[in-house]
Amino acid sequence: MSADLIALDDGVRTWRAADIELQAMALAQQLTAQGTRVLATLMDNSPVWVIADRAALQAGIVHVPLPAFFTPEQIAHALGAAGVDTVLTLPPVAARWPQAPAVPCEVAGQPFTLLRLPARAVPMPPGTAKITFTSGTTGAPKGVCLTAAAMQRVADGLVAAMAPLQVQRHLCALPFAVLLENIAGLMAPLTAGATCIVLSLQDVGLTGSSSFDVARFHAAVVRHRPNSLILLPQMLRAWTGYLAQTRQRAPDSLKLVAVGGAAVGMGLVQAARSLGIPAYEGYGLSEGASVQTLNLPGRDRPGSAGAALPHARLRIASDGEIEVAGSLFAGYLGDAHAPGDWWPTGDLGHVDTDGFLHVDGRKKNLLITAFGRNVSPEWVETALRGHPAIGQAVVFGDAQPTLSAVLWPLAADADEAQLQAAVDAANAQLPDYARVQRWARATAPFTADAGMATANGRPQRAAVLARHAQALGIPAPAVA
Incomplete structure (x- = not known):
């Protein structure tokens, strides 16, 4: 990254690579002076996020980026699991931790807050520079050390x-x-x-x-x-x-x-x-x-x-x-x-x-039909999505004689005949035991907001089935 090149453009001003490095050096010095070992950032996309990331790298501090879409419980879990001792965030967000000492700081001319959390050494692999937390399908995110x-x-x-x-x-x-x-x-x-x-x-x-x-x-x-x-x-x-x-x-x-x-x-x-x-x-x-x-x-x-x-x-x-x-x-x-x-x-x-x-497909999603055939649902779903009429598909059939699917069309105005034609086209590419015999139109797209997908778009299969089991004519999953 050449110092004179324009590294960032935030829509208001541009930042040369040298500008980023100078700001990162100043923040790195402040973090080092106060003894920061593990820094979490909780903020929107901005040049300041980039500066904080570079500062942590320069200072040899572990960076824990926290997505703003994490729940308070997920954030608390990540902070504790990683032994975070400092959180860099905006003053209004810092107010969520009224008991934590807050140090006002300025990064790139903008007011931020450094929250000081109780220091707690957490064992982590040698060389860890960043910990990314995957939201996955459960409430407790897993920390991946990089x-x-x-x-x-x-x-x-x-x-x-x-x-x-x-x-x-x-x-x-x-x-x-x-x-x-x-x-x-x-x-x-x-x-x-x-x-x-x-x-x-x-x-x-x-x-x-x-x-x-x-x-x-x-x-x-x-x-x-x-x-x-x-x-x-x-x-x-x-x-x-x-x-x-x-x-x-x-x-x-x-x-x-x-x-x-x-x-x-x-x-x-x-x-x-x-x-x-x-x-x-x-x-x-x-x-x-x-x-x-x-x-x-x-x-x-x-x-x-x-x-x-x-x-x-x-x-x-x-x-x-x-x-x-x-x-x-x-x-x-x-x-x-x-x-x-x-x-x-x-x-x-x-x-x-x-x-x-x-x-x-996923190993853990492998289903076994009532005829004893092993089928990866993602294999069939890929065939279904290969048709331009289908935007999303989730396939079921564990312990069932035939497979069924819940479909969300790519175009909202797609009719039942178009979806059936898409299913027929997919079935033509598949062996008989992997063909979809029943399907239902989804009640909503498979999104996290609808409660039917993870944050990165992977379907929550149990949730999809629970909503559409009656339409498919198969048993709904047991409620824990």
Whole structure:
């Protein structure tokens, strides 16, 4: 990152790389002087977040980015589990901890508060530079400990793979506390000398974990004309639908819209591209310091998760589980076991003869039909989403003679005949035991707000079934 290059653009002013480093140095000195060992940040996307991240790295302080969409209980769990002794946040947010000593501070000319929490040493893997907490499907997030070297390997791999695109402006559309944006949307562009457009999340239409104002988002993209974006599948789905409904196209400045966090599906990718969105699916996990594979212009296979990036190695275990190496985490908080050279992802998949990864589902989601056939529901769901009429699908069938599905259309005005045609087309690609015999139209999209998905878009299967079991004619899950 050359000192004279424009590193950040917040929509009001621009920040040279040298400006960021000077501000980070000042904050690092203040944190070191007060004895900070573990710093949590709880704030919106802004240049200050970037400065705090750099300051922690300079000072050898562990950084714990906390998503603003975490519940108070999840935040309390993360603070305690990581042994956080300092929280950097805005004064109104600091008021949530009236008992904690508060030190006023100024970062980049803006008033912030450093909250001092009781110091408590927590064992963590050697070399831990950042702890990212995954929200997952339970209330207690899991702490993934990452080294600076592992994160930089991912950033360098992305820079090398994307060099032919010559990305000069990246618009940050996800929270920086989400590892994917932190690494691929900040570290990689800044390493490459590109400018990161850093707006508040509200200015890009994102509120909480899943409330998305697509019109505001589109206006930001049109105004700032980035070359690249990173989106979650539900954001791409909403943008595609918005452009189709309003008869608009995405700005021609875009060269890459990377999509990750959950499965995308060929139908959505093709629909997005028809509207000028250069959508390319990728795959990664926090334990691998985010992205591992990515489709790219010139090396692209829609329906796959892309080929391995330069920093990543892949292999498929004998039971079909995807294993990764090359940029692994240092370990989990509270777990003394360090990962080996290869990490079992919990995902099932295969690599085709051209090196593209295909994710077939989660090991733990494997269902067994009443006829004893093992079926990964994600395999069938991918086939369903391959049809342009279907935006989201969740498949059931454990202990049932046939499979059933809950479907949410890509276009709101899709009728029953179009959905049935999509199911028929998917069934034509599948063996008889994996075909969907019954389906129901979803009562709402599968989002976190609707209570039917995690924050990153993975379906909450039990919740989906509970709402649609009667329509499908299958037993509802037992209520705990």
